[in-house]
Amino acid sequence: MQQVSSLVKTDRLVYFLAMPNATRRSERSRQAILTAALDLVEEAGYARTSIEGIAARAGVGKQTIYRWWPSKGAVLLDALLLPSEGDEGVEPLPDTGDLAADLKHVLRATVDELRNPRYDGPMRALATEILHDPALHVQWSERIDGPLTEIREVRLRSAQAAGELPADLDLALAIDLIWGPLFHRWLQGSGPLTAEFADAVVDSALDGLR
Amino acid sequence: MQQVSSLVKTDRLVYFLAMPNATRRSERSRQAILTAALDLVEEAGYARTSIEGIAARAGVGKQTIYRWWPSKGAVLLDALLLPSEGDEGVEPLPDTGDLAADLKHVLRATVDELRNPRYDGPMRALATEILHDPALHVQWSERIDGPLTEIREVRLRSAQAAGELPADLDLALAIDLIWGPLFHRWLQGSGPLTAEFADAVVDSALDGLR
Amino acid sequence: MQQVSSLVKTDRLVYFLAMPNATRRSERSRQAILTAALDLVEEAGYARTSIEGIAARAGVGKQTIYRWWPSKGAVLLDALLLPSEGDEGVEPLPDTGDLAADLKHVLRATVDELRNPRYDGPMRALATEILHDPALHVQWSERIDGPLTEIREVRLRSAQAAGELPADLDLALAIDLIWGPLFHRWLQGSGPLTAEFADAVVDSALDGLR
Amino acid sequence: MQQVSSLVKTDRLVYFLAMPNATRRSERSRQAILTAALDLVEEAGYARTSIEGIAARAGVGKQTIYRWWPSKGAVLLDALLLPSEGDEGVEPLPDTGDLAADLKHVLRATVDELRNPRYDGPMRALATEILHDPALHVQWSERIDGPLTEIREVRLRSAQAAGELPADLDLALAIDLIWGPLFHRWLQGSGPLTAEFADAVVDSALDGLR
DNA sequence: AGTTAAGCGAGACGGTACGTCCGGTCTTGAA
DNA sequence: TTCAAGACCGGACGTACCGTCTCGCTTAACT
Numbered sequence: 001m002q003q004v005s006s007l008v009k010t011d012r013l014v015y016f017l018a019m020p021n022a023t024r025r026s027e028r029s030r031q032a033i034l035t036a037a038l039d040l041v042e043e044a045g046y047a048r049t050s051i052e053g054i055a056a057r058a059g060v061g062k063q064t065i066y067r068w069w070p071s072k073g074a075v076l077l078d079a080l081l082l083p084s085e086g087d088e089g090v091e092p093l094p095d096t097g098d099l100a101a102d103l104k105h106v107l108r109a110t111v112d113e114l115r116n117p118r119y120d121g122p123m124r125a126l127a128t129e130i131l132h133d134p135a136l137h138v139q140w141s142e143r144i145d146g147p148l149t150e151i152r153e154v155r156l157r158s159a160q161a162a163g164e165l166p167a168d169l170d171l172a173l174a175i176d177l178i179w180g181p182l183f184h185r186w187l188q189g190s191g192p193l194t195a196e197f198a199d200a201v202v203d204s205a206l207d208g209l210r
Numbered sequence: 211m212q213q214v215s216s217l218v219k220t221d222r223l224v225y226f227l228a229m230p231n232a233t234r235r236s237e238r239s240r241q242a243i244l245t246a247a248l249d250l251v252e253e254a255g256y257a258r259t260s261i262e263g264i265a266a267r268a269g270v271g272k273q274t275i276y277r278w279w280p281s282k283g284a285v286l287l288d289a290l291l292l293p294s295e296g297d298e299g300v301e302p303l304p305d306t307g308d309l310a311a312d313l314k315h316v317l318r319a320t321v322d323e324l325r326n327p328r329y330d331g332p333m334r335a336l337a338t339e340i341l342h343d344p345a346l347h348v349q350w351s352e353r354i355d356g357p358l359t360e361i362r363e364v365r366l367r368s369a370q371a372a373g374e375l376p377a378d379l380d381l382a383l384a385i386d387l388i389w390g391p392l393f394h395r396w397l398q399g400s401g402p403l404t405a406e407f408a409d410a411v412v413d414s415a416l417d418g419l420r
Numbered sequence: 421m422q423q424v425s426s427l428v429k430t431d432r433l434v435y436f437l438a439m440p441n442a443t444r445r446s447e448r449s450r451q452a453i454l455t456a457a458l459d460l461v462e463e464a465g466y467a468r469t470s471i472e473g474i475a476a477r478a479g480v481g482k483q484t485i486y487r488w489w490p491s492k493g494a495v496l497l498d499a500l501l502l503p504s505e506g507d508e509g510v511e512p513l514p515d516t517g518d519l520a521a522d523l524k525h526v527l528r529a530t531v532d533e534l535r536n537p538r539y540d541g542p543m544r545a546l547a548t549e550i551l552h553d554p555a556l557h558v559q560w561s562e563r564i565d566g567p568l569t570e571i572r573e574v575r576l577r578s579a580q581a582a583g584e585l586p587a588d589l590d591l592a593l594a595i596d597l598i599w600g601p602l603f604h605r606w607l608q609g610s611g612p613l614t615a616e617f618a619d620a621v622v623d624s625a626l627d628g629l630r
Numbered sequence: 631m632q633q634v635s636s637l638v639k640t641d642r643l644v645y646f647l648a649m650p651n652a653t654r655r656s657e658r659s660r661q662a663i664l665t666a667a668l669d670l671v672e673e674a675g676y677a678r679t680s681i682e683g684i685a686a687r688a689g690v691g692k693q694t695i696y697r698w699w700p701s702k703g704a705v706l707l708d709a710l711l712l713p714s715e716g717d718e719g720v721e722p723l724p725d726t727g728d729l730a731a732d733l734k735h736v737l738r739a740t741v742d743e744l745r746n747p748r749y750d751g752p753m754r755a756l757a758t759e760i761l762h763d764p765a766l767h768v769q770w771s772e773r774i775d776g777p778l779t780e781i782r783e784v785r786l787r788s789a790q791a792a793g794e795l796p797a798d799l800d801l802a803l804a805i806d807l808i809w810g811p812l813f814h815r816w817l818q819g820s821g822p823l824t825a826e827f828a829d830a831v832v833d834s835a836l837d838g839l840r
Numbered sequence: 841a842g843t844t845a846a847g848c849g850a851g852a853c854g855g856t857a858c859g860t861c862c863g864g865t866c867t868t869g870a871a
Numbered sequence: 872t873t874c875a876a877g878a879c880c881g882g883a884c885g886t887a888c889c890g891t892c893t894c895g896c897t898t899a900a901c902t
Contacts, residue, residue, distance in 0.1 A: 208418030628838030
């Protein structure tokens with residue numbers, strides 16, 4: 001759920017094949033709905049945001065939402081991806097040859113995004129909603145988590161090739177070890193979520209606590 | 211949110227002072243409600259569990275729930291603490307002198323608890339509910355997260371005293387680094403949650419990825 | 421509250437102007453609600469009839485009742501008017517030229533209606549409900565009591581023109597004197613409510629007790 | 631329901647025989663309950679007056695009400711009789727030898743009582759409640775309506791003896807004819823309830839409309 | 841250019857659950 | 872034993888939304 005704003009919708013086509021004739025779709029309404037959804041979640045919180053409320057705020061009939069999205073969470077997922085809509089793919093992680101520096105750069109950016117109230121709320125909501133909604137979890141995995149994992153693994157493999165990391169390192173474990181602490185502090189509030197924390201996580205993860 | 215079942219209610223007194231006359235409270239109803247809540251969450255999931263449903267299953271008036279708990283999440287929090295109700299305090303982490311071994315023991319136990327369907331569901335629900343409900347977050351912090359952090363810090367300080375960890379180590383960071391990956395994998399499903407994973411997390415956190 | 425079944429809704433237009441878009445209203449639901457209301461009041465009495473119960477019996481959502489009626493009494497008022505719904509206006513009282521005979525005819529009919537269990541219960545309920553609910557009282561006055569008073573006055577004026585009643589008679593007083601005793605006996609149970617009683621009331625009211 | 635304030639409880643004994651040991655009864659609580667009931671009905675109306683509310687206002691436990699009265703209406707009935715509690719019996723109607731004058735006197739007094747907001751509300755409530763509550767109806771008949779009918783019949787019989795009324799007059803009919811119009815206008819609001827109206831009713835009832 | 845079928849706004853519909861109020865019963869401790 | 876206090880089970884309240892549906896209107900695509 002980090003750097004979401006640079007993701008793209010990778011599977012628009014497949015998504016739309018199961019849908020009504022998308023060519024007739026009102027772009028005006030789509031934008032209004034996604035914007036209204038973000039606004040309401042920011043103002044009132046996810047739990048107090050209803051589809052009825054989104055429709056009213058967007059000046060749209062309820063059916064127009066139900067026609068294009070299966071759930072409130074799905075609307076929000078699209079809303080989060082709104083800024084990165086025109087992008088061609090996920091921007092890869094920086095690769096300057098210095099793994100620690102690159103990771104610190106990325107984690108600092110993530111910290112910034114998590115502290116932006118416009119995205120923090122919806123992302124918290126999504127992160128929790130996918131626990132209860134399998135269909136949403138699939139969307140989340142394919143369109144957000146998958147691409148993020150992909151570019152992270154790319155960077156880590158590059159580090160392995162450069163000898164910065166062991167060749168036999170379990171990449172999934174490495175990702176949990178680097179991004180897990182950030183995630184934990186974000187959701188649990190176990191401490192301040194700062195750039196310094198991001199740096200310390202990277203150093204500790206790479207070199208160990210002792 | 212791990213090893214919850216060995217926690218105690220640390221602040222019963224304060225809690226009850228703000229409540230209706232607790233001496234007249236029906237212990238029978240209280241037990242029935244907490245049990246029904248766990249049952250329903252296990253059977254149908256948190257989202258499909260309603261207060262009305264809990265009351266019906268417990269054979270209790272709705273008002274009896276509203277009288278003693280402010281929200282569905284608060285009921286669940288008490289329900290999770292039900293097994294540890296008589297305990298005098300939180301059991302401290304094991305301290306054999308071998309930090310890595312002790313942590314592996316603890317994380318394996320946590321993994322077991324997270325895979326127990328009776329507790330996984332409610333704990334997922336709570337972990338997400340506290341993101342939206344500040345009052346619940348306070349309860350969570352005071353009654354679950356705080357005590358857990360406490361015993362973890364105790365064990366880490368002991369390791370510092372024994373020279374196993376640097377004396378100037380940021381303990382909050384250390385906790386995030388050790389328990390964060392577990393938490394991440396639990397909620398994000400980024401990989402299998404196994405005893406082997408627990409072991410690998412401990413080793414990597416202590417010695418670093420490289 | 422007599423001869424209700426021959427009344428019409430005199431102010432449909434005004435009534436609907438203040439309502440939700442009435443053109444989309446489900447006639448099926450409306451009928452089901454009114455019928456269920458009458459059934460339940462007949463079976464269980466007004467006090468034990470709940471809006472929830474009406475909705476359940478009618479196979480209708482509660483909101484559908486609350487959308488179109490402000491109170492249980494209002495539903496019942498419409499329910500009482502259901503049989504006369506298509507009528508063009510209130511049927512005038514008979515005018516054969518013999519006031520006493522005509523009034524006896526009318527009062528006997530009223531006695532019959534008040535003894536019909538399907539209407540007696542709801543009408544008792546309404547007659548009492550309007551004492552506590554001003555909005556309902558207005559509806560009652562406009563749609564039931566007003567038209568009834570109107571046709572009674574017409575008949576009495578005709579009698580004045582025919583010289584059967586003094587030209588300066590206070591018509592409101594006359595109506596109270598003729599229908600009041602019936603009303604009193606109906607609600608107070610001060611004696612049997614029979615055709616003979618109706619006849620005696622007419623004779624006594626017209627000629628005096630002494 | 632007229633001149634209630636001069637009635638007495640005619641059957642205290644019988645009433646109490648079915649009750650808990652009345653000797654222990656707290657007179658202070660009884661007074662407080664009856665007063666609170668009248669107050670609340672006057673302030674908020676009968677429908678919005680709850681037994682719970684009466685208990686709270688009277689500073690009394692709910693059980694104390696349920697112990698001594700079977701229903702809200704029964705409380706109100708006692709409350710209405712509170713002022714006449716010490717009386718020995720119902721005061722007979724005046725008998726000056728002039729029936730019309732005496733009846734006008736009585737009906738004017740009744741009009742005054744019906745216009746007193748402290749009694750109008752409760753009496754309306756009772757008049758309607760007895761329609762739905764048979765047990766209350768019995769109490770009403772025995773303790774209010776019966777005695778009133780009694781003294782009215784006494785006066786009418788006196789008039790028969792004096793030749794002011796036919797010897798074969800149906801007294802129940804006569805009572806309906808005299809008091810019915812008042813009752814009708816009171817509950818239906820079919821016109822102003824004034825002393826003039828009372829006079830006109832007496833004249834018309836005695837001499838006929840024509 | 842006219843026809844037609846979709847998407848659209850609006851919002852009524854059958855439902856479920858909410859959180860509250862109160863009914864009538866039961867229990868506790870003080871007087 | 873009564874009382875004030877108030878917890879208890881239960882049922883109904885009136886409201887908020889759910890997801891589905893139907894109505895006319897608008898609008899784009901294909902005659």
